[in-house]
Amino acid sequence: MANSPFPELTLFITGPTYIRPEVRAAGAWPEYGHRDAENAKRFEPIFRNLGLIAGLPADYRTILFLGSGSTGMEASIRSLVAEGETVLHATVGAFGDLWHKMSVANGKKTVHLAFEPGTTVDPAVLDAALAELKPAVVAITHNETSTGVACDVPALCRVIKAHGALALVDGVSIFGGAPCPIAESGCDFYATATQKALGLHAGFGIGFVSPAAVEKARHVTGRGHATDILSHLGRAEKFQTQSTPNGALGNQMYLQLNYIVEEEGLAARYARHVAMRDMAVSFVKALPGFDLFADEGSRSPTVTAVAAAQGMTAADLRAVKEALRARGYLFDPGYAKLNEDLEAAGKRPIFRIGHMGDITPTMLEAYLKDLGEALAR
Numbered sequence: 424m425a426n427s428p429f430p431e432l433t434l435f436i437t438g439p440t441y442i443r444p445e446v447r448a449a450g451a452w453p454e455y456g457h458r459d460a461e462n463a464k465r466f467e468p469i470f471r472n473l474g475l476i477a478g479l480p481a482d483y484r485t486i487l488f489l490g491s492g493s494t495g496m497e498a499s500i501r502s503l504v505a506e507g508e509t510v511l512h513a514t515v516g517a518f519g520d521l522w523h524k525m526s527v528a529n530g531k532k533t534v535h536l537a538f539e540p541g542t543t544v545d546p547a548v549l550d551a552a553l554a555e556l557k558p559a560v561v562a563i564t565h566n567e568t569s570t571g572v573a574c575d576v577p578a579l580c581r582v583i584k585a586h587g588a589l590a591l592v593d594g595v596s597i598f599g600g601a602p603c604p605i606a607e608s609g610c611d612f613y614a615t616a617t618q619k620a621l622g623l624h625a626g627f628g629i630g631f632v633s634p635a636a637v638e639k640a641r642h643v644t645g646r647g648h649a650t651d652i653l654s655h656l657g658r659a660e661k662f663q664t665q666s667t668p669n670g671a672l673g674n675q676m677y678l679q680l681n682y683i684v685e686e687e688g689l690a691a692r693y694a695r696h697v698a699m700r701d702m703a704v705s706f707v708k709a710l711p712g713f714d715l716f717a718d719e720g721s722r723s724p725t726v727t728a729v730a731a732a733q734g735m736t737a738a739d740l741r742a743v744k745e746a747l748r749a750r751g752y753l754f755d756p757g758y759a760k761l762n763e764d765l766e767a768a769g770k771r772p773i774f775r776i777g778h779m780g781d782i783t784p785t786m787l788e789a790y791l792k793d794l795g796e797a798l799a800r
């Protein structure tokens with residue numbers, strides 16, 4: 424872009440991700456007042472399109488938190504876990520661990536049910552834990568970005584609901600890249616964000632809230648302010664945010680959500696993500712010594728995690744990152760903490776291929792060719 428002092432890099436990391444030129448340009452559209460009628464011209468369609476992408480049941484509510492996906496996740500803990508109650512976090516990687524950490528930091532009673540990285544939540548193990556511990560709230564990750572594992576949200580929510588607990592789901596890195604499981608699962612809170620499969624800059628945490636969750640929040644004390652889902656609802660009714668939003672992102676989101684829903688279409692968008700996942704999987708299968716980290720059946724449509732060849736270190740992966748930077752790409756050399764843990768356990772580190780948002784199969788094909796060459800060195 425004209426006058427930018429920064430290099431153009433195509434982001435193949437796991438978010439933020441590539442942004443289309445049309446979306447970039449909408450960042451230069453007029454500024455507006457967030458309590459003025461101009462605001463609703465942007466945000467009424469934004470709220471409507473989010474509901475369409477979510478396949479949202481009519482009695483659910485949508486909230487735009489200022490911040491990012493984490494803000495919505497923390498709000499759900501502050502607003503939906505009452506004093507003395509237990510929240511169980513069933514986790515399969517770093518982002519599940521992060522949500523657990525938020526609950527601990529907020530002084531909640533927690534149980535951390537952790538599964539091996541690369542695997543998914545075992546419904547039978549979850550069922551046994553719920554029977555024994557009777558948590559009021561259970562948090563799961565739809566798409567674990569650190570390991571490239573997508574969980575079966577409806578199946579896990581069936582288990583959670585059978586025990587009468589509220590189900591919270593982190594869908595940050597998959598919303599907009601695969602069908603949203605809210606209606607099918609009946610989950611009570613679904614968190615996502617703008618900078619992953621929606622193909623926008625970061626700046627809003629998006630929360631979808633069930634009627635049961637709204638009712639529950641009324642009985643929870645100490646919900647905070649920015650983390651109080653009830654305090655957001657009144658503003659959301661008027662297609663507003665609790666405080667001043669990022670106006671440029673509002674303009675861009677208006678354009679991008681219209682594009683997703685009306686131009687590309689949801690079915691085509693989801694099919695494109697599956698096609699890119701299949702391309703990444705084939706690429707890895709053909710790469711001698713490298714292995715897919717997630718099991719078949721739970722491989723994410725938005726991010727593929729790859730176990731490096733024997734003898735390759737996390738430091739080697741960081742060198743690959745620099746080699747690809749020289750070719751105009753930003754490569755993801757793996758989630759740092761996970762790679763530290765894997766290497767400490769004598770296991771091979773991983774890297775990730777982000778294929779979310781508006782990346783096209785053609786772009787991915789070119790990238791994989793360069794990546795193959797960089798890995799072969």
Ligand SMILES: *Cc1c(COP(=O)(O)O)cnc(C)c1O
Pocket residue numbers: 438491492493494518564566567568593594595596616625
């Ligand atoms: C990126 C990510 C988050 C954190 O979201 P932010 O928008 O960076 O706050 C949480 N969960 C998952 C699965 C993610 O991929």
